[in-house]
Amino acid sequence: MPALRSWLNIPKGSHFSLANIPFGIISTPLSPKPRVAIAIGDQALDLDIFAANNGFSALSIIQPHQHVFSEPTLNAFAALGRPIHSVVRKYIQDIFLENTPHPDVLKNNAALQTAALVPLDNVKNHIPFHIGDYTDFFVGLNHAFNAGQMFRGPMLALNPNYKHLPVGYHGRASSVVVSGTPIRRPSGQFLENPAAEVKKPIFSASRKLDFELELGAFVCKNTKMGEPIPVDEADQSIFGVVMMNDWSARDIQAWEYVPLGPFNAKNFGTSVSPWVVLYEALEPFLVKGLENDQDILPYMKSERNETVPDIKLRVDIESSSGTKGTICETSGKNLLFSFPQMLAHHTVGGCPFKVGDLLGSGTISGTTPDSLGCLLEATQNGKLSMKLSEGDERTFLHDGDEVIFTGVCGSDEDALVGFGQCRGKIEPALSFPF
Amino acid sequence: MPALRSWLNIPKGSHFSLANIPFGIISTPLSPKPRVAIAIGDQALDLDIFAANNGFSALSIIQPHQHVFSEPTLNAFAALGRPIHSVVRKYIQDIFLENTPHPDVLKNNAALQTAALVPLDNVKNHIPFHIGDYTDFFVGLNHAFNAGQMFRGPMLALNPNYKHLPVGYHGRASSVVVSGTPIRRPSGQFLENPAAEVKKPIFSASRKLDFELELGAFVCKNTKMGEPIPVDEADQSIFGVVMMNDWSARDIQAWEYVPLGPFNAKNFGTSVSPWVVLYEALEPFLVKGLENDQDILPYMKSERNETVPDIKLRVDIESSSGTKGTICETSGKNLLFSFPQMLAHHTVGGCPFKVGDLLGSGTISGTTPDSLGCLLEATQNGKLSMKLSEGDERTFLHDGDEVIFTGVCGSDEDALVGFGQCRGKIEPALSFPF
Numbered sequence: 001m002p003a004l005r006s007w008l009n010i011p012k013g014s015h016f017s018l019a020n021i022p023f024g025i026i027s028t029p030l031s032p033k034p035r036v037a038i039a040i041g042d043q044a045l046d047l048d049i050f051a052a053n054n055g056f057s058a059l060s061i062i063q064p065h066q067h068v069f070s071e072p073t074l075n076a077f078a079a080l081g082r083p084i085h086s087v088v089r090k091y092i093q094d095i096f097l098e099n100t101p102h103p104d105v106l107k108n109n110a111a112l113q114t115a116a117l118v119p120l121d122n123v124k125n126h127i128p129f130h131i132g133d134y135t136d137f138f139v140g141l142n143h144a145f146n147a148g149q150m151f152r153g154p155m156l157a158l159n160p161n162y163k164h165l166p167v168g169y170h171g172r173a174s175s176v177v178v179s180g181t182p183i184r185r186p187s188g189q190f191l192e193n194p195a196a197e198v199k200k201p202i203f204s205a206s207r208k209l210d211f212e213l214e215l216g217a218f219v220c221k222n223t224k225m226g227e228p229i230p231v232d233e234a235d236q237s238i239f240g241v242v243m244m245n246d247w248s249a250r251d252i253q254a255w256e257y258v259p260l261g262p263f264n265a266k267n268f269g270t271s272v273s274p275w276v277v278l279y280e281a282l283e284p285f286l287v288k289g290l291e292n293d294q295d296i297l298p299y300m301k302s303e304r305n306e307t308v309p310d311i312k313l314r315v316d317i318e319s320s321s322g323t324k325g326t327i328c329e330t331s332g333k334n335l336l337f338s339f340p341q342m343l344a345h346h347t348v349g350g351c352p353f354k355v356g357d358l359l360g361s362g363t364i365s366g367t368t369p370d371s372l373g374c375l376l377e378a379t380q381n382g383k384l385s386m387k388l389s390e391g392d393e394r395t396f397l398h399d400g401d402e403v404i405f406t407g408v409c410g411s412d413e414d415a416l417v418g419f420g421q422c423r424g425k426i427e428p429a430l431s432f433p434f
Numbered sequence: 435m436p437a438l439r440s441w442l443n444i445p446k447g448s449h450f451s452l453a454n455i456p457f458g459i460i461s462t463p464l465s466p467k468p469r470v471a472i473a474i475g476d477q478a479l480d481l482d483i484f485a486a487n488n489g490f491s492a493l494s495i496i497q498p499h500q501h502v503f504s505e506p507t508l509n510a511f512a513a514l515g516r517p518i519h520s521v522v523r524k525y526i527q528d529i530f531l532e533n534t535p536h537p538d539v540l541k542n543n544a545a546l547q548t549a550a551l552v553p554l555d556n557v558k559n560h561i562p563f564h565i566g567d568y569t570d571f572f573v574g575l576n577h578a579f580n581a582g583q584m585f586r587g588p589m590l591a592l593n594p595n596y597k598h599l600p601v602g603y604h605g606r607a608s609s610v611v612v613s614g615t616p617i618r619r620p621s622g623q624f625l626e627n628p629a630a631e632v633k634k635p636i637f638s639a640s641r642k643l644d645f646e647l648e649l650g651a652f653v654c655k656n657t658k659m660g661e662p663i664p665v666d667e668a669d670q671s672i673f674g675v676v677m678m679n680d681w682s683a684r685d686i687q688a689w690e691y692v693p694l695g696p697f698n699a700k701n702f703g704t705s706v707s708p709w710v711v712l713y714e715a716l717e718p719f720l721v722k723g724l725e726n727d728q729d730i731l732p733y734m735k736s737e738r739n740e741t742v743p744d745i746k747l748r749v750d751i752e753s754s755s756g757t758k759g760t761i762c763e764t765s766g767k768n769l770l771f772s773f774p775q776m777l778a779h780h781t782v783g784g785c786p787f788k789v790g791d792l793l794g795s796g797t798i799s800g801t802t803p804d805s806l807g808c809l810l811e812a813t814q815n816g817k818l819s820m821k822l823s824e825g826d827e828r829t830f831l832h833d834g835d836e837v838i839f840t841g842v843c844g845s846d847e848d849a850l851v852g853f854g855q856c857r858g859k860i861e862p863a864l865s866f867p868f
Contacts, residue, residue, distance in 0.1 A: 132566075133608050138694060159692050160633035165623055169694035170604040170701070174567050174786045175659055184660035186783030189599055189731055199594035203731045206783075225609055225703060226618035226861075228868045252783065258593050260572060260603035261695025267604070267785040269659060297623055297637045299866060349620030349640075349686065350864075351701040352608045427660075430784075432733060434662045 003414035005098040007107050008117075010041035015408055015418020017041075018096055021089045022275035022419075023074055023240070025126040028118055034072040034126045037118075038092060039275045039420070044123050045092070049116040050106075058102045059091045073130045074276065078220035078239045079355045085220070085239065086280050125274030127178045128242070129218050129356040134176055134270070135346060136214075136246060137168035138362040141290045141336040146365060146377045163294040166337040166345050168362075171246075172267035176358060179273050179422045183247055185209055185399060185429040186268040190251035201255055205429030208250035208382065209397040212363040213315055213373035213405060215332050216244035216272055217279075217339040219357040226350040231302050234340035237353065240276040241309065241339075243405045243422040244360050247271070250376055250396070270360075273405070273422035281417050282309045285409040290336045299348055300341050307338030311407045311419070313364060315373070317388055320400025325388035327378060330371040332407070334364050399428045437848035439532040441541050442551075444475035449842055449852020451475075452530055455523045456709035456853075457508055457674070459560040462552055468506040468560045471552075472526055473709050473854070478557050479526070483550040484540075492536045493525045507564045508710065512654035512673040513789045519654070519673065520714050559708030561612045562676070563652050563790040568610055568704070569780060570648075570680060571602035572796035575724045575770040580799060580811045597728040600771040600779050602796075605680075606701035610792060613707050613856045617681055619643055619833060619863040620702040624685035635689055639863030642684035642816065643831040646797040647749055647807035647839060649766050650678035650706055651713075651773040653791040660784040665736050668774035671787065674710040675743065675773075677839045677856040678794050681705070684810055684830070704794075707839070707856035715851050716743045719843040724770045733782055734775045741772030745841045745853070747798060749807070751822055754834025759822035761812060764805040766841070768798050833862045 004018040016022065016039040026037040026044050035048035047055075047069035056062050062084065068076040078085070095106050106112055138144055144167075148157030161167065186209075189201040220239035223229060229237055246266060253265030289308040311332035318324040337345075342359050365373040372378040375396050378386050385393040397403070402425040408418035438452040450456065450473040460471040460478050469482035481489075481503035490496050496518070502510040512519070529540050540546055572578055578601075582591030595601065620643075623635040654673035657663060663671060680700060687699030723742040745766035752758040771779075776793050799807040806812040809830050812820050819827040831837070836859040842852035 133606055161635070161689055161692070164635050165690060167690070167694055168697055170606050170697070172567055172604050172785060173607070174788055174791070175784075177659065181659075184784050187662075188783045201595070201598050201731065203733060225611065225615075226864070228621075228864070230868060249783065255595055256599060256601070257693070257695075258595065259691070259695070260601055261691075261693070263602055263604070264780070264783040264785065267780075268783040297635065299637060346698070346701075349622045349683065349698040349702040350609075350618050351606055351698065354608055357608070430660070430662070434664060 003412055004093065006096045007098050007100070008041055008043070008096050012413045013416065014041050015416055015420050017415050017417070018093050019415040020277060020281050020417045021092050022277045023077070023128070024275045025073060025128050026123040027126065028123055036069040036071065036074060036077060039120060040096060042120055043117045044120055046116045046118060053112050053115065055105055055112065055116070058105060059087065061087055072126070073356070074128050075130050075356045078218065082220065082236050082280070085278055089278055089280065125178050125180065127176065128274065128276050129358070131173040131176050131356050131358050132354040134171040134173040134358040135168050136171040136360040136362065137166050137342050139166045139335050139337040139342065140362045140364045140373065142334055142367055143363040143365040143373055143377060146372065150381055163292055163336065164296060166342045168342065169261045171270065171360065175267050176270045176272060179271055179424065181271060181424065182427045183269040183271070183424045184427045186249050186252065186264065187429050187432060188249065188252040188264050190255040194254060203432065206249035206251055207396065209426065210248045210250050210375045211315065211397070211403045212246040212248055213313060213328060214244040214246050214363055215361040216242045217359045218276060219353050219359070220355055221353065222355055223347060223353045225352040228350065229343050229347045231300055231340055231344035234343040235279060237343055238279045238339055240278040241282055242276055243273040243407045243419050245271040245403060245405060245422055245424055246360060247424070250381065271422055271424040273419050275420050277417060277419055282409065285310050285417065287333050289338060290334060292336055300344055302340060307340060308333045308335045309409065311409050314406045316404045317394065318402045318404060319388060319392060319398065323389040323392040327386055328370065328372055330364055330366040330373060332364060334366055335361055397426050399426050401426050437846055438527065440530045441532050441534070442475055442530055446847045447850065448475050449850055449854050451849050451851070452527050453849040454711060454715050454851045455526050456711045457511070458709045459507060459562050460557040461560065462557055470503040470505065470508060470511060473554060474530060476554055477551045478554055480550045480552060487546050487549065489539055489546065489550070492539060493521065495521055506560070507790070508562050509564050509790045512652065516654065516670050516714070519712055523712055523714065559612050559614065561610065562708060562710050565607040565610050565790050565792050566788040568605040568607040568792040569602050570605040570794040570796065571600050571776050573600045573769050573771040573776065574796045574798045574807065576768055576801055577797040577799040577807055577811060580806065584815055597726055597770065598730060600776045602776065603695045605704065605794065609701050610704045610706060613705055613858065615705060615858065616861045617703040617705070617858045618861045620683050620686065620698065621863050621866065622683065622686040622698050624689040628688060637866065640683035640685055641830065643860065644682045644684050644809045645749065645831070645837045646680040646682055647747060647762060648678040648680050648797055649795040650676045651793045652710060653787050653793070654789055655787065656789055657781060657787045659786040662784065663777050663781045665734055665774055665778035668777040669713060671777055672713045672773055674712040675716055676710055677707040677841045677853050679705040679837060679839060679856055679858055680794060681858070684815065705856055705858040707853050709854050711851060711853055716843065719744050719851065721767050723772060724768060726770055734778055736772070736774060741774060742767045742769045743843065745843050748840045750838045751828065752836045752838060753822060753826060753832065757823040757826040761820055762804065762806055764798055764800040764807060766798060768800055769795055831860050833860050835860050
């Protein structure tokens with residue numbers, strides 16, 4: 001399909017082509033109230049202003065619901081359901097088409113363009129959803145294998161349950177923040193020498209601060225306690241997808257995680273990219289996930305074969321001195337289970353969901369050394385180092401390092417479906433006593 | 435101190451004496467909007483109606499904030515901070531005193547008594563807080579030892595980290611429900627024969643459904659990401675305490691929990707008692723916790739010695755056929771770490787808190803067979819059985835069983851500080867396909 005052409009100047013290579021139309025929450029210096037917008041090319045279209053100025057005049061179905069665009073989160077819009085998201089996305093595409101059927105709405109309305117289109121450089125992004133619960137899965141098979149192999153060898157790398165269910169744990173919703181929010185290096189307790197016979201922890205700033213390259217999916221349907229979501233209905237519960245950095249303190253994690261899982265090693269911050277790509281916009285890029293050699297149970301068997309997104313993902317680190325290097329290039333398809341499968345498993349015992357709940361995929365890694373989604377894997381827990389530039393190497397993150405994820409689907413430079421970036425910069429730890 | 439005497443008839447042995455004044459959310463058949471109330475004797479005092487009828491006329495400090503009593507959760511009231519909770523509690527105590535300094539407010543105001551006092555039997559209780567995040571700890575040392583011993587023997591029962599930090603995990607906030615809410619038996623995957631060499635799970639309704647006797651603490655202070663709460667300031671973040679039943683499916687848990695912790699085994703339901711006992715009301719019952727033979731790190735060392743509540747706790751099970759038996763009697767003091775220590779540890783790496791966040795203690799057990807806080811321990815994972823009555827025994831819970839927690843502090847029958855009950859009845863599993 002040839003790329004859709006717009007009357008708006010959408011630069012070649014933009015993540016936010018007409019094929020995308022991702023949703024987010026913005027504010028501007030002159031109008032600091034967070035509200036709903038979409039990204040297109042280098043601009044945000046402020047849907048609060050757009051709606052208030054009859055932008056949706058040709059879309060009667062949305063008119064009783066226009067207040068959702070004035071909300072400080074996407075929860076109310078998301079709750080309208082995927083059929084409505086689809087209609088709104090299609091309408092906004094139509095509005096920006098070169099041969100738009102509604103030229104008077106925006107194309108020939110210079111006043112509304114001035115009021116509602118804001119350069120992305122001038123907007124502040126906010127967390128897109130009020131997140132009720134955040135769950136982090138571990139379905140990046142290559143990551144699970146690499147990490148398991150490091151600690152238990154290749155034969156025992158994967159636990160017996162691994163291929164039968166999407167392993168996951170409940171994360172901390174309060175520490176999920178939008179891209180650009182500084183991340184303070186956590187302090188905590190850990191073993192200075194894990195091999196020593198006496199297991200006596202020290203208290204210190206983490207010395208093994210890491211990123212984790214993940215995808216996140218936001219939920220758009222409430223479900224009741226006790227009511228499972230069948231796997232082939234689960235995609236109707238998925239609003240859209242973001243990139244997610246599940247920052248991790250590996251030393252704190254190693255000491256605390258037995259037997260109840262990661263805790264303070266993860267709850268000091270999780271960053272998400274600001275523009276949520278609708279699940280519908282990802283549909284053309286869904287492919288088959290990683291092969292599972294186990295016969296999974298019927299409640300997770302899907303009628304669909306293509307269920308995981310083929311997103312080109314890249315991780316760069318930029319140091320405070322300006323050196324910069326690419327740490328990882330991989331694809332979002334490196335998953336053993338899809339988001340619909342995660343949701344079907346998560347709810348099979350009756351766990352209820354709310355609009356805005358967030359599912360993380362777990363770290364996404366390829367199989368080659370340049371495709372590993374965290375430093376734990378890339379440096380084999382600090383044994384090797386990664387080169388940012390000549391003379392500037394990393395085992396784990398330094399203060400002042402900024403970690404930058406980039407993600408994009410497609411190859412037609414005029415029709416990319418991209419995620420923009422997910423960024424976070426490390427601030428020094430507080431000193432104790434606080 | 436002799437018990438305070440009231441003009442209201444407060445039955446001897448009531449959990450809700452003048453020494454208590456617990457807060458909750460109620461509605462009534464004639465007024466279905468959930469709102470704030472306190473419990474006293476056999477009555478609830480509807481604070482929405484009380485405030486609207488000048489009940490707080492003699493308490494000027496609360497007047498700008500009276501809207502908090504019309505809210506459907508305690509979040510807004512809790513956010514006012516502990517000094518305000520204290521003043522309000524003291525004022526309500528004064529109002530009900532036999533020799534109240536404010537007789538015209540309620541004692542001599544029959545119309546307001548009729549409007550604002552509702553028999554507890556006529557009120558419906560609602561979940562007291564909107565819960566942002568729920569964390570479940572594991573600091574019941576006896577429980578941790580008993581459970582660990584069962585799977586790893588007495589020498590390895592406790593993991594090396596256990597006495598150095600309050601081990602905990604993030605729970606599922608969306609499935610926390612108020613006492614009385616039915617709990618559906620979860621289905622999920624588990625090993626029918628965990629000892630078999632081939633680890634191939636089945637899908638089934640859980641066969642090892644269990645309760646867990648816990649205490650929960652609700653948080654009343656927002657903190658920012660990156661800002662730890664010092665241990666000796668942490669009690670100012672604790673609004674009050676409830677009993678909590680962290681329902682658990684032991685077969686699902688055993689299969690899924692390695693390496694990231696319990697997930698579907700816990701997220702199908704967690705029940706809390708409806709009346710939140712203010713932390714201030716518990717102060718006289720705080721005692722020294724269990725001895726810790728490890729020297730804990732400075733950030734968790736408290737200036738106080740008495741930090742855990744000596745609450746007499748009891749668990750009864752009543753079957754659908756009406757047989758009933760007491761399963762456990764123990765005390766809330768069987769904890770290795772206090773709620774302030776849990777909070778200090780939880781935030782030491784910078785994890786932010788919101789008003790309404792919930793901390794669970796973990797299962798509370800004594801050391802004798804009649805003091806064990808879950809069936810996993812009491813029946814040694816189903817090897818033994820517990821007698822409800824002649825000919826009616828339990829290894830794990832049956833459909834139709836109602837589990838009833840009761841908790842109370844003190845021995846003066848006129849001055850008890852009680853929690854009432856936390857109840858939950860098991861409904862049969864759904865059959866698959868759903």
